[in-house]
Amino acid sequence: MGIDYNKDSELLKAIAHPVxxxxxxxxxxxxxxxxxxxxxxxxxxxxxxxxxxxxxxxGVITPSKEGVKTCYSVIDERVKDIVGIFKK
Amino acid sequence: MGIDYNKDSELLKAIAHPVxxxxxxxxxxxxxxxxxxxxxxxxxxxxxxxxxxxxxxxGVITPSKEGVKTCYSVIDERVKDIVGIFKK
DNA sequence: TCGTATTATTGTGATAATTGGATATATTTT
DNA sequence: AAAATATATCCAATTATCACAATAATACGA
Numbered sequence: 001m002g003i004d005y006n007k008d009s010e011l012l013k014a015i016a017h018p019v020x021x022x023x024x025x026x027x028x029x030x031x032x033x034x035x036x037x038x039x040x041x042x043x044x045x046x047x048x049x050x051x052x053x054x055x056x057x058x059g060v061i062t063p064s065k066e067g068v069k070t071c072y073s074v075i076d077e078r079v080k081d082i083v084g085i086f087k088k
Numbered sequence: 089m090g091i092d093y094n095k096d097s098e099l100l101k102a103i104a105h106p107v108x109x110x111x112x113x114x115x116x117x118x119x120x121x122x123x124x125x126x127x128x129x130x131x132x133x134x135x136x137x138x139x140x141x142x143x144x145x146x147g148v149i150t151p152s153k154e155g156v157k158t159c160y161s162v163i164d165e166r167v168k169d170i171v172g173i174f175k176k
Numbered sequence: 177t178c179g180t181a182t183t184a185t186t187g188t189g190a191t192a193a194t195t196g197g198a199t200a201t202a203t204t205t206t
Numbered sequence: 207a208a209a210a211t212a213t214a215t216c217c218a219a220t221t222a223t224c225a226c227a228a229t230a231a232t233a234c235g236a
Contacts, residue, residue: 013223082170132195
């Protein structure tokens with residue numbers, strides 16, 4: 001019933017990074033390709049992909065292939081709520 | 089207006105640790121002395137104090153001296169909201 | 177299939193976080 | 207003042223995280 005401190009802190013850790021928080025916030029409105037993120041974030045592609053991997057592995061986001069491109073979108077509702085708190 | 093990614097991710101990092109998340113959750117209802125936390129968490133006093141220091145330095149909790157004891161309580165509203173999300 | 181575009185993975189050095197024993201500080205009690 | 211109690215700080219060892227270049231994998235078009 002209560003909080004699973006280990007699991008929940010893992011989720012928090014996933015978004016407790018300025019770049020990942022920015023990615024998640026950017027994905028809240030509409031989904032986005034990796035290529036576009038690289039452009040917007042002005043970071044090396046490998047670095048962005050690393051962060052996406054972390055968010056993916058913790059169930060924050062999910063990919064959907066569209067041809068050559070991969071589009072990500074936020075699927076964790078708690079993360080959406082948390083980002084909402086910061087937007088207030 | 090928007091999100092301060094650096095500052096906000098620092099706040100998330102503060103609670104993105106199982107022990108600190110547990111401390112914060114425990115402090116949500118009523119305040120608590122360090123001694124009691126050490127007992128409940130079954131961790132060395134220095135370790136608990138370190139975690140409290142991190143939460144303190146990031147404005148999540150604040151201490152109040154009561155004689156020899158120090159009682160902590162949560163003062164950040166966003167943190168309260170976030171813990172609330174996990175309790176659902 | 178060859179080439180190109182897009183994304184993921186791997187390797188590595190640098191930096192930061194975590195832990196707990198030892199020690200210091202502060203407050204109360206005797 | 208000395209002892210006891212409560213908490214914070216210091217330090218060193220271990221572990222985790224970070225950034226990014228290099229490389230691999232994947233999908234599409236010619």
